[in-house]
Amino acid sequence: MATEELSGPELMEAPAAPPEEPPRWSPLVLVSLGTFITVLDFFIVNVAVPDIQSELHASSVAVQFVLAGYGLPLATLMITSGRMGDLYGRRRLFVLGLALFTAASACAGLAQNPEQLVAARVFQGVAAALVTPQVLALLGAMYQGRARAVAFNVYGLAIGMAAVFGQLIGGSLIALDPGGLGWRAIFLVNVPIGLVAVALVPRLVPESRGGGGAGLDVVGMLLVMIGLVAVVLPLTEGRELGWPLWSVLCLVAAVPVLGVFALQQHRGTVRGGSPLVDTVLFRSRTFSVGLVAMMFYFATMGACFLVLSLYLQQGRGMSPLGSGLMYLPMGAGFFGATALGGSAVSRLGRWAPAVGAFLVALGYGGLALLVREIGAGGEVALLALPLLVAGVGMGLTMAPLSAMVLAPVGPDHAAAASGVLTTAQEIGATVGTALTGSIFFRLVSDHSGPATAPHAFSVSLTVLVAFDLLVVALVGFMGRAREGAV
Structure with missing residues (x-):
């Protein structure tokens, strides 16, 4: 068959290749909103415990289940829900989980007794477990290259800001007392956010799913x-x-x-x-070692929030809102490192999480030394600098480390791998909080009085410094990943 050659003007007018379509950021905003409110509810309840206990006449055991009722199903169901996302659709699971989370938040805000509140918190935890593993899988499917790095940074920012500012947001809502709601506002604030996200996600976020079998x-x-x-x-x-x-x-x-x-x-x-989990994932040293590194990193982050709040409130007699304000330097460092640290991460490459974890260790070490010096009555503003350094380190660690761990994971296993990763994060936070909480309360109980809180805080932070230095070593051992290799 003859072919027609183009010449002259015809050649000049040949259609050019279409330009690459720029990434759409509205799906990222919606997915990040879901991440923010589910992480926020893990931390925000702590400041409301006295008011909940007083109004609902809740026992100390009931209060503990209000706190644990969220984290327990969240930690135990994420691997399963991650696999369900791969099989049945990640957007579908995300929307379902967010709708249930919104309903559970309304139930928690309207609870009339401790039993209803505990049930609503368990309901929230189940819903959050449906949402959480889908997030990284959706982001990985929607964005590639530089856009994916930006998306993972925003994801890390949503988690970090919710965790760092959870107490401040909760304390502010209780202090402002909108509509006379009191502690109920910390749950009801999720409802309008959730309704907007549930309405918009099906329109703006594309569906994705994996492969590897048709049954659960x-x-x-x-x-x-x-x-x-x-x-x-x-x-x-x-x-x-x-x-x-x-x-x-x-x-x-x-x-x-x-x-x-x-x-x-x-x-x-x-x-x-x-x-549920294709064990071929663990052939990747980057994925396997990265899970351990992420577990230790989250152990230090969750534990620091606990013992710092205990030191500020029990050791120095600060209000929940006042202690929440002390997290501002850490939040500023985290936000700055996450929002503006793209160039630094590009230069540091796979060593960015190691540098970040070292800065976290440096910040925690500075906090331990300063608190040992100033005790229960010194100038608390001196803590701002080490808190800022720790925040910068967190910003350089969270998103880059998540991206490194998931880099070797192919699209068929994205949500399942994300479920394993987020489960490791929750287990790490639980173990770290239990360990350092036990150390803190043991030291305080051995020597009564607020003056013992600074000593207990310093010893607890020393343990966390060791954990973060271990993260530095583990990142060095992870190796270089080939994207989508398993």
Whole structure:
């Protein structure tokens, strides 16, 4: 067949390749809103505990379940919901979870007794577990290259700002008392945000899903849920209850249950089945070591928020709002490093999380030394500098480390891998909080009086410094990932 050659004007008028379509940022904003409110509700409740206890006549045990009722289902269901996102649609699970979270927040804000509030908090945790693993998978599917780096930075910013400013936002809402709602405002504020996001996400966020089988691994789902409950429940409630026998037995039983789960998942992978977690993911050193690094990093972050608040409120007698304001330097450092640190991350490459973790260790070490010097009565403003340094380190660590861990994961396993990653984060935060909380309260109980709080804080922070230095070493061991390799 003859071909027609173009020459002269015809050649000049040949259509050029269409320009690459610029990324759309509205989906990122919506997904980040969902991330922000689900993370915020993990931290915001702490400041409302006295008011909740007073108005609802809640016992100390009921208050503990108000706090733990959110984190327990969140930590134990994310691996399952991540796999469900790969199978049935990540946007679908995200919207469903966000709708349920909005309804649960309304129920919590309208609760008339402790039992209703605990049930609403569990409902919130289940809903948040549906939302959380889908976020990184959706971002990975929607954005590539430089746009993906920006999206992961915004994701990290949403998590960090919700965590750092959770107490300040909660204290401000209670102090402002909009409409006379009191503590109920910390839950009801989620409702309009959730309704807007639920209405817009189906229109603006594209659907994505993975592959690797058509069914949900029910046996694996039950094993991982039982195993993680056996870990998280005693770590959450054990210290308050004096580490009863059941808490120790749960931790012991968790080892064989999770071991059977790992073996069952490996067999499912080898036989070409549809496991919750395809164990081929763990062939990547970047993914495997990165999970451990992320676990230790979140252990230090969650624990620091706990012991810093205890020092400020118990050791110095500050109000919840006043102690929340002390997080402003940390939040400023985190925001600045995340929003403006793209060039620094580009120059540092895969070492950015290591530099960030070192700065966090430096900030925590400075806090420990300063508090040891100023005690319960010195100038608290001196803490601003080490808090700022720690915040900068957090901003350089969170999003780059998440991106590194997920870089070798292919699209078929994106949400499942994200579920494993976010579960590691929650387990790390739970273990870190339980460990440092036990150290802090043990030291305070051994020597009564507010003057012991600075010493307990300094010792607790020293443990966290060691954890962050371990993160530095683990990042160095992760190696260089090939994107989408497994």
